Amino acid sequence: MFTPNLEDCHQPVVELEHVSFSYRGQQVISDLSFSAKERDFVGIIGSNGAGKSTLLRMIVGLLPAGDGQIRLFGQPIRKFKDWERIGYVPQKNAFNPLFPATVREVVMSGLYNNKTLFRRVGKSQQQRCDDAMEVMGIESIAGKKIGELSGGQQQRAFLARAMINRPDLLILDEPTVGIDAKTQADFFELVTHMHQHHHMTFLMVSHDMGMVESYLGQEPKQQNGSINFYVRHSHDIQNCEVPDLQHSLS
Numbered sequence: 350m351f352t353p354n355l356e357d358c359h360q361p362v363v364e365l366e367h368v369s370f371s372y373r374g375q376q377v378i379s380d381l382s383f384s385a386k387e388r389d390f391v392g393i394i395g396s397n398g399a400g401k402s403t404l405l406r407m408i409v410g411l412l413p414a415g416d417g418q419i420r421l422f423g424q425p426i427r428k429f430k431d432w433e434r435i436g437y438v439p440q441k442n443a444f445n446p447l448f449p450a451t452v453r454e455v456v457m458s459g460l461y462n463n464k465t466l467f468r469r470v471g472k473s474q475q476q477r478c479d480d481a482m483e484v485m486g487i488e489s490i491a492g493k494k495i496g497e498l499s500g501g502q503q504q505r506a507f508l509a510r511a512m513i514n515r516p517d518l519l520i521l522d523e524p525t526v527g528i529d530a531k532t533q534a535d536f537f538e539l540v541t542h543m544h545q546h547h548h549m550t551f552l553m554v555s556h557d558m559g560m561v562e563s564y565l566g567q568e569p570k571q572q573n574g575s576i577n578f579y580v581r582h583s584h585d586i587q588n589c590e591v592p593d594l595q596h597s598l599s
């Protein structure tokens with residue numbers, strides 16, 4: 350019987366090889382090698398100050414890796430240009446209630462990068478914005494000021510902002526910190542639903558061990574210093590897509 354090779358059909362999305370990082374002589378990440386493939390869900394767990402946010406900032410190009418190599422979608426990070434393929438939700442910053450932008454404006458701002466900043470926003474971009482807000486269930490509050498929303502609603506808006514380019518990789522840094530337990534559980538359900546139904550890879554820093562273990566298993570797949578990596582591999586969810594072949598050989 351034909352058995353597809355489930356391990357090899359998913360391409361690497363993030364690869365780190367012997368990466369280290371120091372802030373002014375204080376080493377935070379030491380000799381980290383790690384990779385995530387298409388549709389993997391990686392939970393990054395560790396104590397305060399372990400270096401989790403630093404790691405994510407290196408992966409999104411906000412900090413340069415001191416030593417070692419980072420590759421994104423198979424390309425060395427210094428050559429990588431396709432940043433629309435990556436959505437990033439940094440650690441929560443509560444918005445000042447006086448902050449004037451609406452939810453729609455915050456979500457739309459996810460479209461702007463160096464290339465699109467001065468381009469007129471067309472119908473298709475508006476549609477993308479509507480789609481992202483619909484997925485996050487925030488269409489009804491599109492016109493509200495972001496600063497007037499609850500923490501959970503703000504996080505949904507940031508997630509919609511990260512989703513507007515329909516990224517292949519979504520990076521979330523403690524997305525539910527400071528949010529009540531029920532909203533956290535709803536948010537986690539939304540994220541795992543997205544993982545199962547959209548073709549995306551997730552890297553998520555979280556302190557919520559219960560939720561991480563329930564989705565990613567009890568044991569970390571890898572450790573580096575006091576950072577633990579819990580992984581749900583893509584092939585646990587979906588087989589490689591070879592429907593015709595499978596059909597004809599069954």
Ligand SMILES: Nc1ncnc2c1ncn2[C@@H]1O[C@H](COP(=O)(O)OP(=O)(O)OP(=O)(O)O)[C@@H](O)[C@H]1O
Nearest residue numbers: 372373375377395396397398399400401402403404
């Ligand atoms: N810009 C900076 N300059 C100097 N040191 C920094 C800077 N940012 C972080 N650090 C230090 O680097 C270490 C790792 O910080 P980082 O924010 O990556 O940890 P973390 O694991 O995300 O922590 P937490 O769970 O508290 O968010 C900490 O000791 C922190 O004080």
